[in-house]
Amino acid sequence: MSTPSASPATPAARQSLTMVCATMAAAIPLLTLVLWFVLATHGLGEFPASWPPLVVLAAAVGAYSFCELIGFRTPPLEYSNRPAAEIQADSWRRFTASTFTRFAICEAVFMISVALAFVADSFWVVLIGAVLALPLFYLEAWPGDRNQRRFAAALEARGVPSYLTGQLQD
Template structure:
């Protein structure tokens, strides 16, 4: 990184311990998570009739619950795994590479968690029950909030995998940012 890029990087985050990639990822994930309640609201007008939300098909609700448990297990056991960082490199390069890998992992976990909601949509249309969509939306939002949101919990979990060889990832921040 040349002097100009370094100065732009440092000026772009004046009193912040978060790199620009962290703010961008948070904004992107927030917009993507917002799609679940928006789609649920839209499907309300498609599936709700004069009779109400329709019957509650418990079998299909249990299928959505099982899918959510599978998505949770995948995210917990596979979603935060990555190859450890190699020794060497400038701190800003290591931090950029860490954020790139964390972002990739976040999008994979997002796809898995959102699948719970997306599968509930056609099931709700087939069963003509808005309840299935509500169950899928509730479980999907819970998973997205817990497993995908790029907060400190998920950053620390991913940083632990990156730092398995003792190389600092700077994902939760650089030491000088916490002084």
């Protein structure tokens, strides 16, 4: 089987997924700005008691651990007589589903911080959540080369090419 290096589905699928992820990630700074008007009526105020920031930090550590240990697992592709384009489309569907799952886990860190910000009545908690969630999202869920290669390696564990990156992964 030949490996399609410039298949028309690959750039379109990646571009589409990247656009969706960028739109979803933009919600975090936008919500942070909106919550500024709700929670920071008197400026930033004092830093909250230690437990809300620690809960957000623990959620970020948990999300990172989940994404690193479980987020890129997928059943390997099985040998079949399917055409390469069909295998590639299936690989992109599985990668997209995995990306959305990892994004939801990363965004949960921010959503937890929003809830805790109202409990603690402090905008600092929202800031901490945004500062932790955005880099976590870009590391674990952004459909870049790193995440694409990691997922392709899981798909190709039995030696069946996924055509996700255009080449067989080690």
